[in-house]
């Protein structure tokens with residue numbers, strides 16, 4: 001059984017406006033005990049509670065900066081929560097930032113191996129999949145070329161082919177991917193559909209409310225790191241849409 005459980009989970013980023021300060025500034029600030037570049041705390045997730053298990057398809061919506069991607073990255077184990085409890089049980093597949101982290105001097109084929117091992121494959125399980133991954137990527141002779149010479153689209157094709165070669169129990173998707181050229185997009189959509197159908201739990205972040213409505217049964221509407229509303233997809237999507245519609249003034253004109 002796959003499971004996601006968040007209990008009063010919060011995550012606060014601590015950052016500074018500028019990354020560099022001079023030695024002189026550092027010494028002067030130290031002497032006068034005040035910082036010219038103080039820490040700024042960004043509460044990206046605030047007191048979230050969520051429980052999902054086999055069969056759940058959860059959509060996450062909200063304005064820019066609401067905390068959607070941070071939530072997904074926290075579920076993927078990329079960001080540790082600042083407080084609260086996080087439980088994710090099951091083999092995770094994260095479909096976001098998939099093109100990051102390639103070894104640029106290694107070939108496509110070598111990168112498939114490195115990444116597959118990171119995804120938990122063993123030499124034996126990879127042997128059974130490697131050919132399929134290579135064929136799906138449709139990169140032909142380029143598989144023997146260092147990936148530093150790949151176009152952006154080729155890199156995404158390679159990344160997508162490896163990332164989706166797993167059978168995940170927990171599928172985390174940030175925005176429905178538009179990968180590669182048209183021919184590849186058709187293949188990729190088909191594969192995504194299969195993965196979504198087979199995953200036990202799915203959490204998907206998107207601004208495309210039609211995709212969310214079509215693929216998810218529950219939706220979290222996030223606002224400033226908090227859940228503003230949670231419930232059946234159609235109800236929450238409608239409430240969100242209503243909230244962003246231009247308000248009509250008494251005279252009938254749209255308010256600014």
Ligand SMILES: Nc1ncnc2c1ncn2[C@@H]1O[C@H](COP(=O)(O)OP(=O)(O)OP(=O)(O)O)[C@@H](O)[C@H]1O
Nearest residue numbers: 013015042044062063064065066067068069070071
């Ligand atoms: N690595 C980080 N370091 C510091 N602050 C961050 C980091 N990632 C996100 N934030 C901040 O956390 C808040 C939530 O960001 P997040 O990317 O989760 O929003 P989002 O809802 O996914 O937005 P969008 O719809 O624009 O993708 C924002 O205020 C953002 O500036």
